[in-house]
Every structure is written in C-alpha cells, then in structure tokens.
Amino acid sequence: MTNMIKRVGVVTGRVLNQLRRDHRFVGISLVFPLVIIYFIKVVFDALASPSFNISVYVVPYAAFIIHFITFILTAIVLVRERTAGTLARMFVSGYNPIEIVSGYLLAYTVLATVQSLLVLIELNWIFELGYDLGQLASIYLVMWVLAIVSMAIGMLVSNFARNEGQVFPFIPLVLLSVILSGIILPIERLPEWVQALSFLTPLYYVNEVIQKLIIGDGLFDDWPKLIGLLAYGLIIVSTATLSLRESD
Amino acid sequence: MKQTTAVHTQKLDKNFGEVKALKSVSLKIETGQIFGLLGANGAGKTTLIRLLIDSTKPSSGHLTVSGFDPTKGKRAIRKLIGYMPQSPALYEDLTPRENIHFFCQAHRVKNISQRVDDVIAFVGLSERAHDPVYKFSGGMKQRVSLACALVHQPKMLLLDEPTSGIDPKLREAFWEHFRELTSKGVTIIVSTHQMNEAMYCDRLAILHQGVLLADDTPRQLLWNNRSRIKIWSGEQVTEKDLINYPEQLPGELQSYGLDSTVSRIEIEEDTLETVVLRMINEQEAGHLREAKDDQYD
Numbered sequence: 001m002t003n004m005i006k007r008v009g010v011v012t013g014r015v016l017n018q019l020r021r022d023h024r025f026v027g028i029s030l031v032f033p034l035v036i037i038y039f040i041k042v043v044f045d046a047l048a049s050p051s052f053n054i055s056v057y058v059v060p061y062a063a064f065i066i067h068f069i070t071f072i073l074t075a076i077v078l079v080r081e082r083t084a085g086t087l088a089r090m091f092v093s094g095y096n097p098i099e100i101v102s103g104y105l106l107a108y109t110v111l112a113t114v115q116s117l118l119v120l121i122e123l124n125w126i127f128e129l130g131y132d133l134g135q136l137a138s139i140y141l142v143m144w145v146l147a148i149v150s151m152a153i154g155m156l157v158s159n160f161a162r163n164e165g166q167v168f169p170f171i172p173l174v175l176l177s178v179i180l181s182g183i184i185l186p187i188e189r190l191p192e193w194v195q196a197l198s199f200l201t202p203l204y205y206v207n208e209v210i211q212k213l214i215i216g217d218g219l220f221d222d223w224p225k226l227i228g229l230l231a232y233g234l235i236i237v238s239t240a241t242l243s244l245r246e247s248d
Numbered sequence: 249m250k251q252t253t254a255v256h257t258q259k260l261d262k263n264f265g266e267v268k269a270l271k272s273v274s275l276k277i278e279t280g281q282i283f284g285l286l287g288a289n290g291a292g293k294t295t296l297i298r299l300l301i302d303s304t305k306p307s308s309g310h311l312t313v314s315g316f317d318p319t320k321g322k323r324a325i326r327k328l329i330g331y332m333p334q335s336p337a338l339y340e341d342l343t344p345r346e347n348i349h350f351f352c353q354a355h356r357v358k359n360i361s362q363r364v365d366d367v368i369a370f371v372g373l374s375e376r377a378h379d380p381v382y383k384f385s386g387g388m389k390q391r392v393s394l395a396c397a398l399v400h401q402p403k404m405l406l407l408d409e410p411t412s413g414i415d416p417k418l419r420e421a422f423w424e425h426f427r428e429l430t431s432k433g434v435t436i437i438v439s440t441h442q443m444n445e446a447m448y449c450d451r452l453a454i455l456h457q458g459v460l461l462a463d464d465t466p467r468q469l470l471w472n473n474r475s476r477i478k479i480w481s482g483e484q485v486t487e488k489d490l491i492n493y494p495e496q497l498p499g500e501l502q503s504y505g506l507d508s509t510v511s512r513i514e515i516e517e518d519t520l521e522t523v524v525l526r527m528i529n530e531q532e533a534g535h536l537r538e539a540k541d542d543q544y545d
Contacts, residue, residue, distance in 0.1 A: 003356075010353040014339065014346075021341040021380065085337030089396070092301050092331040093354035094323070246322075247303050 004099060011095065011103020016110060029073055029111055033065045033119050041126050055214055058127050060183040060207045062119050063143055067150045067203060068174055070115070074108060074154030075167045083163055097244035101155060101237065105148065112147035116140055131214075138219040142209050142229070149202045149233040156240040177201035182208070205229035253315075254279045254404055254435040255300060260309035262295050262458075269295040271458045272309070277437060277451070280430050284449030284466075285439040286524065291455040293439035294334055297406050300437070301331055314404065327355075330402035334409050334439075336389035340382035344373050344392040347381065348399055355400035367395040370425065372418060387413035394422070405429065407438040411445060423448045443521045454524055461527040469523055479504065480512040493517065 019026055040061055044054050081087045090100060120140050123129060131139070157170045178184060180194065181203030187195050198204040208225040220226065255277040262270040270292045277283045285293040298304045299311060302318035302325070311318065313325045338347050345364055352360045368377050371391035376384070381392060390413055397405060405426075411419045423445070426436050430450075438449065446452055447466050454461040454469075462469060475493035477500055479486045490496045493515070504510050518526075 007354070010350065014342075014350045017346060018339055018341045084340075085333045085335045086339060088301075088303050089331065089333060089337045089351075090354070091303070092326055092329065093351055094326050095354060247305055 004096075007095060007099045008102045008106065011090075011099055012106040015104055015107035019107065019111060025073065025077070026111065029069065030115055030118060032069055033062070033115065034122050036065050037062055037119065037122055038126065044127075054127060055129055056211065057183070058123060059129075059139060059210050059214065060181070060203070062123050063146055063206050063210065064178055064181075064183060064203055066115060066119060066143055066147050067177070067206075070108075070112065070147050070150040071154045071157070071174055072167065072171065074104075074151040075158045075161070075170070076154075076164050078104070078155055078158035079161045079164050079167055082158070091246045097241045097246070101152075101241045101244060104155065105151060105237065108151045109148055112144060112151065116143040116147055119143065135213055135216070138213050139210060141219070142206055142213070142226075145229060145233065146202055146206045149229070149236060152233060152236040152240050153202070156236055156243065159240060159243045159245065177203045180204060181206070199228075202229060202232050205232060252279050253277070253312075254281070255283075255311070255313055255437065257296075257299075257311040258309055260296075260299065260311055261307045262292075262299060262304065263307045269458050270299075270306075273455075273458075273460045275453055275460065275463055277435065279435050280433050281450040282426055282430055282436045282438065282448065284446045284452045285437065285455060286441065286443075286446045286452050287439075287455035288441055288528075290457065291441075292458040293455055294408055295458075296455070297331075297408050297437065297439060300406060301326070301329065328403045330397035330400065330405045332393050332397040332405070332407045332410050336381075336386075336393040338381050338389060338392055338396070341380055343378050343380055344368060344395065345377045347392055348395050351396045352399045357400050363399060367398050370398070371395045372421075385413070387415065387418075390414055391418070402434070404435045405437070407436065409439055409441070411440070411442070419445075443519065443524070446520055454527060456528045456531055459531060461524075461531055466520060470518060470520060474518055476516040478512075478514040478516070479510060481507060482509040482511075490515075 037058075040058065044052075044058070078087075087100075117140065120136060120143065124131065124136065153174075157167060161167050161170075177200075179190075180187070180198045180201050182190075182198065183203065187198050187204070190198075205225045205228045209219070209222055209229065212222045213219065253276055255275065257273055257275045260270055260273040260275075261268070273292070273296065285291075285296060287293050295304065299306055300313050300318065302322040305319060314328055316322075316325050318325055339350070342350075345368065348364045348367055349360060352363055357363050365374075368374050371394055373388065373391055373395070376388070381389060384392070390410065394407070394410055397407070411422055414422065426438070426448075430436060438445075440446060449466060451464065452466055452469060453463045471492060471494065475490040477486075477488050477490055477497065481504065488500060490500065497515070501513075
C-alpha cells in the first residue's frame with residue numbers, strides 16, 4: 001500500500017512537472033473559461049430585463065463551461081500519452097492502472113482548484129452576485145468536485161479512443177448534458193423518459209445543488225443530490241481505472 | 249535454479265482482425281545472448297516484442313519469458329525487463345534527466361541521482377541533460393529512450409530498433425555496451441532491419457510477413473547459403489556454386505594444383521542481405537504457388 005501511494009505521488013509529480021512547462025495547456029484551461037464567461041455576461045446584458053433572474057443561469061452555465069473544457073483537455077492529453085507510447089512504457093515499468101489514474105487525477109486536481117477559484121471570482125465580480133461567503137464557498141466546492149469528475153470522464157473516454165480525433169465524437173454527448181441537466185429548462189418540463197436520462201450527467205446533480213444554494217439553502221439541504229454527484233464521480237473513476245487497458 | 253531459456257515461443261499466432269501479424273512462430277532464446285529480430289517493416293518484429301511484454305495478447309500458441317507466461321506473470325516479467333519502444337515514448341516537455349528520473353522511481357532504483365548521471369553520460373547527453381526533449385533530434389531522443397530502458401539494470405532488454413537515427417560512432421558504442429551487458433548475463437532481444445547490425449547478434453530470427461524464415465547464428469546463415477568461385481585459367485573462366493564454401497573450397501582448388509595458368513581466383517560470398525532476400529523471394533514464390541494450386545483445386 002505504501003509503495004502504491006509513493007508511486008501515485010511519483011506520477012502526480014511528473015504530471016505537475018509537465019503542466020508547469022506546458023504553458024499552452026495551462027493557459028487554455030484557465031483562460032478559456034474566463035473568456036467564455038465574459039461573453040455570457042455580454043449576452044445577458046443584452047437580454048437584460050427586470051423579470052430575468054440572471055443568477056439562476058450564470059452559475060450553472062459556468063459549471064458547464066468548466067465541465068466541457070476540463071473533459072476535452074483531459075481526454076486529449078491522455079490519448080496523447082497512449083499514442084506517444086509513454087502509457088505502454090509506464091505499464092512495462094510496473095505502474096498499474098490505479099496508480100496512473102490516481103496520479104493524473106491528483107495532479108489535475110491542483111489545476112481544477114485554481115480553475116474553479118478563478119471562475120467563481122470572475123462570476124462574483126462581473127455579475128455582482130452578492131452571495132455571502134458561505135454560499136460562495138459551497139458553490140466553489142461543488143464546481144471543484146465537478147471539475148474532478150469531468151477529468152475522470154475525460155480519462156474514461158480516452159480509454160476508448162486510439163487517437164485525438166476519436167475524442168471528438170464524444171463531444172455531442174457532453175453538449176447533450178446541458179439539455180438533460182435542466183440548466184436551460186427545468187427537467188420537470190421534459191418528457192419522463194428524458195428526465196430518466198438526466199441521472200447520467202454530472203451536471204444534473206450540480207445544477208440541482210447549485211439552484212438550492214442560490215436561493216440560500218445550505219450545502220447539505222439537498223444531500224441526496226450531493227451524494228449523487230460524489231457517487232457518480234466514484235463510479236466514473238472506477239470505470240476509468242478498470243477500462244484502462246494494459247494490452248490490446 | 250538458473251533459467252537458461254530466456255524466451256520460448258511455440259506456434260505463436262497473432263492476428264489483428266484479418267491481418268495475420270505472426271504465423272506459428274516457434275523460437276527459443278537462450279539467456280545471455282544478443283538475439284536479433286531481422287525483417288522489413290511489417291515483418292512482425294514489433295508484434296513479437298509486444299507479445300513478450302504483454303502489451304498485446306497472442307491469438308494462439310504459447311510463450312514464456314524467463315519461465316513466466318506473460319499473461320499470468322506480467323508483474324514478475326516487468327521487473328526483469330527493460331523496454332525501448334520503436335518511437336522514443338518520452339515526455340517531451342521534460343528534460344532527459346527528468347524522464348530518466350521518473351523511470352528510476354518507477355523501478356525503485358537506489359541512489360537515483362548517480363544512476364541518472366551514469367546513464368546520461370553513457371548515451372552521451374550530459375551536456376544537454378537539462379534541455380527539454382522536444383528540442384532534440386530523433387537520434388537524441390532515441391538515446392534518452394535507451395537510457396530510460398537501462399536505468400534499473402534489467403536482466404533482459406527488449407529493444408525495438410534502438411539505433412535508428414543514431415550516428416555510426418555512437419551506434420558502435422551502443423553495441424559495445426550491449427556486448428558488455430550480455431557478458432554479465434543480460435539477454436538482449438533487438439529488432440532491426442539493418443543487415444550490418446544483425447551481424448553483431450549471437451543469433452538471428454528472420455521474419456517476413458509474420459513467418460519465421462530462419463533462426464540461426466549469422467555465420468551459419470551465411471555458410472548455409474551459396475558462394476560462387478570464379479577461376480581464370482589461361483583463356484578459360486570456370487564458375488561454380490559452392491554450397492558449403494569453407495569445406496568445399498579446398499576440394500575445388502585441388503584439381504588445379506599449383507597450375508601456373510591460373511591467373512586469378514575470385515570467391516563471391518553471399519552477404520546477409522542476399523541471403524535474407526533469397527529467403528523472402530523463396531517464401532513469396534511458395535505462397536504464389538500455393539495460391540495458384542488453391543485456384544485449381
């Protein structure tokens with residue numbers, strides 16, 4: 001066990017070291033969500049009307065942006081590891097799937113921590129959300145968990161792609177999650193069979209928890225959804241680990 | 249008990265869909281040898297190496313590496329082997345030092361810093377040890393890749409075209425080092441399509457389109473094949489094929505004694521390249537015959 005923890009630490013250290021050098025990747029991960037959120041602000045300003053409650057939309061939209069960008073970047077980076085042959089080399093050097101997936105997740109969690117924080121600071125600043133510190137901390141926590149879950153989804157998808165191009169067919173599924181999550185339209189207004197599918201996207205759980213936080217409820221008031229998000233993440237991480245192929 | 253057979257394959261087949269990458273390959277590789285896998289692109293060399301490291305599963309047949317079945321004892325095998333893939337397989341944002349350090353940690357090498365210095369010096373990259381790998385030429389990347397495979401002083405080295413893109417002087421140094429390693433009992437399995445390199449091997453397997461055409465020492469491969477003798481005696485030129493040149497030659501020359509009319513003797517030996525090409529042509533002709541026979545059946 002101690003050896004496994006050490007080896008996870010070695011993988012994490014290596015990935016962080018790479019991230020430190022890969023300014024483009026870090027730049028895209030951190031700056032793109034901020035730019036997109038700014039454009040959402042421009043659009044919302046144009047739509048401004050007294051009856052339009054912006055805050056119901058902006059936080060879930062920001063969550064989706066984090067979800068989408070984190071998913072796609074993680075998937076591509078991991079596919080690159082497979083095509084470059086470094087993944088095979090890691091396996092031959094004795095690393096196992098748990099060590100590799102955990103190492104990557106821990107390293108990218110550092111990035112997710114910064115990314116979620118910057119997004120929340122921007123949201124609070126440009127939309128003047130006026131939430132108290134407790135609300136902001138709770139929203140931050142939910143977004144942070146979502147970012148980690150999105151990375152795990154990226155890892156899972158990368159296990160089924162032989163090259164970067166094969167990641168792209170999965171993008172529509174992520175876009176579909178906007179509809180299924182209830183961000184655009186409350187899911188109660190959708191047909192029942194579509195509502196059943198909403199459980200398949202992490203954004204559903206995130207949106208449900210965020211909507212409660214926005215109206216002033218506590219983080220654990222809708223605990224089943226919060227547990228749902230964590231369970232969802234756990235299932236995805238486990239599936240990503242189990243499906244990481246050492247051989248074909 | 250000391251394991252004398254490093255690798256043993258029996259009727260090994262590997263199919264990728266419709267493509268038969270290896271067809272009933274049976275081989276025995278002894279410990280402490282440099283064993284060369286010789287063949288053109290698509291011959292099955294890389295597939296065979298990937299089967300040995302359990303990076304792909306056999307379609308049928310049986311294989312053992314140091315007595316272990318790769319599908320069941322891969323953890324044990326992976327502790328024993330160093331693997332250098334055909335593509336450099338490096339983290340290009342990192343320096344050679346960082347790449348090598350990472351694989352040292354994977355193998356829990358003791359005194360890592362010293363070991364990293366040693367392998368970097370061996371591959372001649374001490375001056376560039378702190379530059380990111382993406383700035384390197386293909387040959388330099390190959391050198392870093394070899395260093396990564398050597399870090400834990402493995403009992404068996406699997407090298408997939410290790411010297412492609414490397415200058416002749418360094419190539420010579422690599423082979424000297426490989427020889428030094430085998431003298432310490434390390435088994436080296438090396439794939440190549442360069443004939444001059446194949447001559448450095450203790451034993452060679454010649455593969456073509458997944459078929460094992462020959463498995464012998466380079467010298468034996470040459471001896472088993474044709475040589476030609478040409479003798480100029482007066483106005484006459486005699487040409488003859490020699491099946492086993494070292495043993496047949498004295499007999500051929502005896503008939504001439506010390507005849508002063510003999511003005512010139514030439515012996516044309518097959519090169520390994522000629523031998524391999526002939527084997528390939530014969531195999532392809534055989535296939536063609538089989539295909540035609542099938543047509544008329």
